[in-house]
Amino acid sequence: MALSAPSISQFSAKVATKPTSLAFVITPPLRLSNSSLPPQFLRSVRRSTVSASAAPTAIGVEKESPNAKPPPSLPFRVGHGFDLHRLEPGLPLIIGGVNVPHDRGCEAHSDGDVLLHCVVDAILGALGLPDIGQIFPDSDPEWRGAASSVFMKEAVRLMHEAGYELGNLDATLILQRPKLSPHKEAIRANLCELLGADPSVVNLKAKTHEKVDSLGENRSIAAHTVVLLMRK
Numbered sequence: 562m563a564l565s566a567p568s569i570s571q572f573s574a575k576v577a578t579k580p581t582s583l584a585f586v587i588t589p590p591l592r593l594s595n596s597s598l599p600p601q602f603l604r605s606v607r608r609s610t611v612s613a614s615a616a617p618t619a620i621g622v623e624k625e626s627p628n629a630k631p632p633p634s635l636p637f638r639v640g641h642g643f644d645l646h647r648l649e650p651g652l653p654l655i656i657g658g659v660n661v662p663h664d665r666g667c668e669a670h671s672d673g674d675v676l677l678h679c680v681v682d683a684i685l686g687a688l689g690l691p692d693i694g695q696i697f698p699d700s701d702p703e704w705r706g707a708a709s710s711v712f713m714k715e716a717v718r719l720m721h722e723a724g725y726e727l728g729n730l731d732a733t734l735i736l737q738r739p740k741l742s743p744h745k746e747a748i749r750a751n752l753c754e755l756l757g758a759d760p761s762v763v764n765l766k767a768k769t770h771e772k773v774d775s776l777g778e779n780r781s782i783a784a785h786t787v788v789l790l791m792r793k
């Protein structure tokens with residue numbers, strides 16, 4: 562989407578009222594001290610981490626059971642991302658950091674890169690972090706027209722900081738036009754570079770929407786991504 566999301570204060574409120582039984586603890590805890598993340602995100606994550614750490618359920622269980630084990634350090638984490646943007650005439654169409662010639666492009670606060678946005682969300686999702694719209698809110702002028710590679714680099718940095726590396730990634734782009742095959746390898750190569758990943762673990766598929774709905778009528782573009790992260 563166009564990076565629209567609840568405000569950070571809404572998010573914070575949401576975190577504070579989350580059921581304490583949710584598995585909100587990231588293991589190991591993310592260390593965000595030297596982060597270049599926007600301050601509002603740092604506040605959110607710190608607050609959510611503190612909330613999770615102080616969750617009565619988790620701590621209560623441990624108190625009730627002295628022999629209770631700490632949360633398992635997951636060897637793998639799976640994440641899913643989805644994004645959709647409206648297509649409007651007169652705008653560039655940027656997919657995976659590549660300018661794809663077309664008669665229209667994405668309406669968005671940033672450069673509207675539907676693929677990079679959903680890859681970022683998949684990585685953040687795997688890490689159990691807030692989504693891209695919460696980290697880079699569209700209400701923040703700093704991100705107006707921003708290259709989405711900025712968001713990707715931050716997501717990859719957070720992944721490494723949490724002690725994970727990319728296992729593999731599978732992405733599907735959905736658009737009626739233009740044909741993506743001439744640009745697919747350039748997009749995939751750029752994606753690999755941003756991820757610091759070998760091409761063998763980065764897969765990119767593209768399909769039409771059979772001319773139905775906004776996607777099939779060349780009025781929007783969407784993408785799905787699944788990632789598997791592995792503990793380093």
Ligand SMILES: [Zn+2]
Pocket residue numbers: 562563564644645646669673674675678679
């Ligand atoms: Zn987006």
